[in-house]
Amino acid sequence: AQKVTQAQTEISVVEKEDVTLDCVYETRDTTYYLFWYKQPPSGELVFLIRRNSFDEQNEISGRYSWNFQKSTSSFNFTITASQVVDSAVYFCALSVLNGANNLFFGTGTRLTVIP
Amino acid sequence: GAGVSQSPRYKVAKRGQDVALRCDPISGHVSLFWYQQALGQGPEFLTYFQNEAQLDKSGLPSDRFFAERPEGSVSTLKIQRTQQEDSAVYLCASSLGGQANTDTQYFGPGTRLTVL
Numbered sequence: 001a002q003k004v005t006q007a008q009t010e011i012s013v014v015e016k017e018d019v020t021l022d023c024v025y026e027t028r029d030t031t032y033y034l035f036w037y038k039q040p041p042s043g044e045l046v047f048l049i050r051r052n053s054f055d056e057q058n059e060i061s062g063r064y065s066w067n068f069q070k071s072t073s074s075f076n077f078t079i080t081a082s083q084v085v086d087s088a089v090y091f092c093a094l095s096v097l098n099g100a101n102n103l104f105f106g107t108g109t110r111l112t113v114i115p
Numbered sequence: 116g117a118g119v120s121q122s123p124r125y126k127v128a129k130r131g132q133d134v135a136l137r138c139d140p141i142s143g144h145v146s147l148f149w150y151q152q153a154l155g156q157g158p159e160f161l162t163y164f165q166n167e168a169q170l171d172k173s174g175l176p177s178d179r180f181f182a183e184r185p186e187g188s189v190s191t192l193k194i195q196r197t198q199q200e201d202s203a204v205y206l207c208a209s210s211l212g213g214q215a216n217t218d219t220q221y222f223g224p225g226t227r228l229t230v231l
Contacts, residue, residue: 045222105157
């Protein structure tokens, strides 16, 4: 069975602080894909990143960076120099190559950036 | 280009009414998914189409839920005899290829259903 855990329910930071959102996943499949989505108040899930299980290189995109560690089954997301527009609910998700035809989502982390 | 669109954005139904929720996927996308998102939770899978074929409906909670995609483009999720526990946001997503479990899914804004 597949499972994604986002232990942080809510986080508040002051603008310009760095913040890391944690994601821990469980799967017995050796080939899988990990995703992060952002859900602003408008409700639409916005795709941020997709990584496969064979690529453990960390990735940086502007103020966003992702740390994938298979040894700890984690795929953490860091926002550097946070901005008010980063306020949203962030979801980590998992899909597996051999199995269900869908994404498995965590329960999300609500990030509030205080000006 | 245009993203995934859904209509209506908000729907209020009295218990026992039937509702129909529409999804327009990104043009050319083969795969289409429906998810249900309860308040404060992550989306949960309902059903999956590859073109017009419904390949997976394992997440539909009861036989009151029915989805179709007759021409392989627009999809409709129908809920018959709505119950209060059906209140949720219904999200539609599409992906380009037929590899449902590996392609990136792009989501619409959702339909918020409230059953009174």
